[in-house]
Amino acid sequence: MKKTFYALALAACGLGSLPSAFAQNRLAPGKLVLPRRECATMDVLTAQLKEDPGLAQRLEAIESHTRSFQRMRTSGKPTPGTTTTVTIPVVVHVVYNTTDQNISDAQVQSQIDVLNEDFNKLNKDVSKVPSLFSGVAANTGVKFVLAQRDPNGKTTNGIVRTQTKVSSWSTNDAVKSAKRGGDDAWDATKYLNIWACNLGQNLLGYAQFPGGKASTDGVVILYSAFGSRVKxxxxxxxxxxxxGRTTTHEVGHWLNLRHIWGDASCGNDYVDDTPTQQTANYGCPSFPHVTCSNQGDMSMNYMDYTDDACMYMFSTGQSARMNALFAAGGARASLLTSPGVTAPLTGSLIAKSQVTLYPNPATDVLNVALPESSLAGWSVKVFDARGYEMKQAQFSEGQLQINQLPRGLYQLTLTKGNQAVNQRFQKD
Structure with a gap:
């Protein structure tokens, strides 16, 4: 392994240059308020590296791809395969031992709503960002929806409930295994798996970075820190x-973000527009809290350790780091074409054979016909063979303008409500 991997494994909280799982403190029995967030990931990281000899190399490849993407963004060069918005289907595994732990659908939905606000700069408290950082507060363009289609192609609401005899869980990922009393992950190439459960060992939540095993890929959150009391x-x-900011924080890790202080004294989070800071901030610190010769810590960043009410921004650099995962060759690019975002067809809906594309192959214009008098209300998208959306293909009044597409095979996807139809065509 490269020196960077060993440096990470020896660093406090295991961050150096290698991603890992992240854990945070949970309410101690009998107390009403959590004392503070804490990192407890060294054991998890060490176990992952020991169990999977190829993990270090995969993580370095992801970092190399991220650095390349960041350089292209900085230089103004086009970044192949990127889209303006990424929609990720989410499955929430509610694993409960008591009635209180079996949180409601409404609480689950409130968490999805928080994620969409926080990752798209729609949260009301973003107005609190100090003027020093207001220019870099970012809309990441990442959206989340509860899955509408399960891995077997059946309709779902994106919530799976599992009653268990296990009273509490640790960072050993047992909650992600049905054989161990938890619930198995759905296909991690198509879904973001989140487990809401009762965490012990003073845990509030933890996440797995891209590059780890598919069977354990996802985020684990204490059930009572999942969702929003306000919503x-x-x-x-x-x-x-x-x-709901614990999940925002952990999904940030799942999307390859480090703790903002780099888990070292004046450490490195690999993001240029987050100021270097000495260590984690807790509670609700006043701004500016100056450390490491900065103009003030970005303590309101979701990747610090402040209270939920006092974190309310991602930075532009963090957004680029996340977006790199969905560019051509990115570690999470397969999510772009996940069928989980659309409900399956029912018997009363149109069949694939009833969609007509002509001429096929086509050169400039592809006609699209359905067994309806009008295509009103239908959304039409085109994807290349790698699964990236080709936004230069414009659709209007039954005709798809494809003159700007390179030659090759493409998939045309039509959606309307819970109807979804895919057809292939060739551009000559």
């Missing part, structure tokens, strides 16, 4: 961490 007051919550 769903009737839920079960832990004070101080009741606005």
């Amino acid at each position: 769903n007051p009737d839920g079960t919550y832990t004070s101080t961490y009741d606005l």
Whole structure:
């Protein structure tokens, strides 16, 4: 392995240059408020590296791809395969031992709503970002929806409930295994798996970075830190961490973000526009809190350790780091074409054979015909063989303009409500 991997394994909290799982503190029995967030990932990282000798090499390849993407972004060069918006289907595995742990659909949905606000700069508290950082507060372009189609092609609401005899879980990923009392992950190339459960060992949540095993890929969150008390007051919550920001933080790790302080004194989070800071911030610190000769820590960043109410931004550099995963060759690019975002067809809906594309092959214009008098309400998208959306193909009034597409095979996807149809065509 390269020296960077060993440096990471020896670093406090295991961050150096190698991603790993991240863990945070949970409410101790009998207390009403969590004392603070804490990192407890060294054991997890060490176990992952020992179990999987190829992990270090895969992680370095992801970092190399990320650096290349960042350089192209900085230089203004086009980044192949990127899209303006990424929609990720989510499956929430609610693994419960008691009634309180079996959180409601409404609490689950409140968490999805928080993710969409936080990752798209739609959260109301973004107005609190200090002027020093307001220019880099970012809309990442990543959206989340509860899955509408399961891995077997059946309709789902994106929530799987599993009753268990296990009273609490640790970072050993047992909650991700049905054989161990938890629930198995759905295909990690097509879904973001989130487990909401009762975590022990003072844990609030942890995540796996891209590059790890598919069977354990995803995010684990303490059930009472999952969702938002503001959006769903009737839920079960832990004070101080009741606005859904623990999941925002952990999904940030799942999308390859490091802790903002780099898990070392004045460490490196591999993002240029987040100021170097000495260590984690807790609670709700006043700004500016100056460390490492900066103008003030970006303590309100989702990747710090402040309370839910005091974190409310990602930076432009962090957005680029996440977006690199969905560019051509990115570690999570397969999510771009996941069928999980659309409900399956039912018997009363149109069949694939009823969609007509002509002429096929085509050169400039492809006509699209359905067994309806009008295509009103239908959304039409085109994807290349790698699964990347070709936005230069414009659709209007039954005709798809393909003159700007390179020669090759493409997939045309039509969606309307819960109807979805895919057809292939060739551009000459």
